[in-house]
Amino acid sequence: MKALSINALTKTYANGNRALKGIDLAVDVGDFCALLGPNGAGKTTAIGIITSLVNKSGGSVEIFGHDIDTELEAAKACIGLVPQEINLNLWEKVGNIVETQAGFYGLNRRLARSRSEKYLRALRLWDRRNDNARSLSGGMKRRLMIARALVHEPRLLILDEPTAGVDIEIRRSMWEFLREINAAGTTIILTTHYLEEAESLCRHVAIIDEGRIIEDAPMSAVLRKLQREVFVLTLARPLSEPPGLDGFDTSLRNAEELEVGIERDHDLNELFAQLNARGIGVISLRNKSNRLEELFMRLVENKQGNGVAET
């Protein structure tokens, strides 16, 4: 059984926009899956259909074996959703929002209260439980939506850009929290524009563009597809021109920073051996760009240039 199984899913809006053109996707139980794509690619529509906020035009969706056409209530009971837009009742108290959501999932008041406390504490909002949601900061509202989505302890948690607009510290603490609940057995699907976030958290990646899945594979397999990486080396002493290195492309960003392009079949030891031989000291080294970001751009650009590579 899969946590999520999507087959030939299509969606055409009333205005004729074909948001989904037949996507297939399977997410294993316990997986941490990234659903990536540019704006308007169809990610939010797909999530809307999975969570029954959007009516599908065709295809099928099963959540833990429950078809949303025939067992909608059972399917919904398995899902927790953290939507992209803030959809809190801003005039309601933080504690009430979470407890009410628990009630909508059939949790009695006592259990709703204890779960509310558990997740508000875990997301560092317990002290704000009696405040109206409108008084919370943007990051707190995002964390409140996560607490609300978790209060019925769903088997599948779907987060649509959960860290959009939150500062780095909160983002990192949210990552840690998501890792913990994934380790505890919750399957997670995440959409994000921060590809570093997807690379850091997810074991599986599906890339969607113009309503089609253009990549669907384990993260490690996707990253292996990168044939070339570019590193930026901070030099111990400034150079006036880039050194000629056999098998490596080099260029100077400025006198103290050297960019080196490395093909997959070359290793860094060889690079440092050549630099040593030329008496060039290196203080530090970093990737020029996020690897997943590079792959993502390449896939989207390839698709635009060569047609769609469907999977």
Place this chain on the structure above:
Amino acid sequence: MNLSLNLVAIRTLVRKEVVRVMRIWVQTIVPPAITMTLYFIIFGNLIGRRIGSMDGFDYMQYIAPGLIMMSIITTSYGNVVSSFFGAKFGRHVEEMLVSPMSNSAIIIGHVAGGVLRGLAVGALVTVVALLFTDLRIEHPLITVTMVLLSSAVFALAGFINAVFAKKFDDISIVPTFVLTPLTYLGGVFYSISLLPEFWQTVSKANPILYMVNAFRYGILGTSDISVGHAYAIVLLFVVVLFSTCLYLMHRGVGIRE
């Protein structure tokens, strides 16, 4: 359908509605009482003295049941339309839509919230009415059931209005152009026996006439129309409007793309 889950969900939704109403009680409970007090003073006390009696009751007594019913149905309607449209507008309606609670539970929870607020306002207006006139309830069962059914009808109608509403203007159009005229022409202030036969027939197409008269029968024991007909019509409205709400929710009209 998971019955126990839905019962918990309905209870949760009703509690949420009651908390919302009580949080802003100055806006939700008090204004209808003030409006009705003015009706009692102007129509009942000042003008009513010159009118004399109607159907054997002094005018203040005669209009009191209609004014109570008017406040109940407008409040029930207004509560549901503003609550559900507000949830749509703020998108927190999604809290219910993503949950496994059934469409029936969503409708029943909102209607129950509307009925409870209608009852609260009705009770307050009754207290105001008792300051101006004596009211003895002749038929308690009819009084109570007609209040509950009538407020349910308008709560359901408010739900349908909220489903179709796309902006705040849309939730005031029906109360202004439909509900208020029907209420004023629904026998609150007069007996339709005073009207020419043609207008009596036209008046009988107004469902509020049946609600007001059946409620007046429950309190005063007098009515322009058959109470049996009133029950039949009100029950028919409950069934038709509830079915319409269910259909709209099932299709996702106004709430799902």
